[in-house]
Amino acid sequence: DAMVIQNPRYQVTQFGKPVTLSCSQTLNHNVMYWYQQKSSQAPKLLFHYYDKDFNNEADTPDNFQSRRPNTSFCFLDIRSPGLGDAAMYLCATSRAGTSGRWLYNEQFFGPGTRLTVL
């Protein structure tokens, strides 16, 4: 089945120790997103890739970086995790394109990676 996969599902890291979360997709979608969701809050968009074009949200801390080496994979790097970065990190994909006007379609989410910072 076509899907969005996130690894690991649970990640524990130490304060200040870099960590990488991964996402892969078999949907062949051209857009990939990373969201941060803290407990009992709404998901918050960190950044997205449209093909190889990277777009950072204005309020995403510099501590968060992303890489998309190919269509299928996307990584979230947290360079120096703080206690406030403990959250669920959600990867999503969608297909977008233009047909006279931009068409943004539904997003397909992975199960998320729950990050704990000690």
Place this chain on the structure above:
Amino acid sequence: SQQGEEDPQALSIQEGENATMNCSYKTSINNLQWYRQNSGRGLVHLILIRSNEREKHSGRLRVTLDTSKKSSSLLITASRAADTASYFCASVTGGFKTIFGAGTRLFVKA
């Protein structure tokens, strides 16, 4: 805060009753989407309504959109215990910007 608003924050109903959730957003949108999230899991897409549409149906779901009021509503008819979850609206503007509402926690009692 950039977060959209949803009400109610929480809703408890009996199985078989209808559940209505409301969402408001702040800027002009390309489309508005509704998602369901079971506790501690990823989001599942329910329905998408584009800015030039006013109403959309999918099974037991009915979504309306009023762009003049910058608001949307999700109606779940004949609710089931399995509908217990958090429901989020997400407004999508140009440039893929996606802003989620605060969510409504729905509890359906069997």
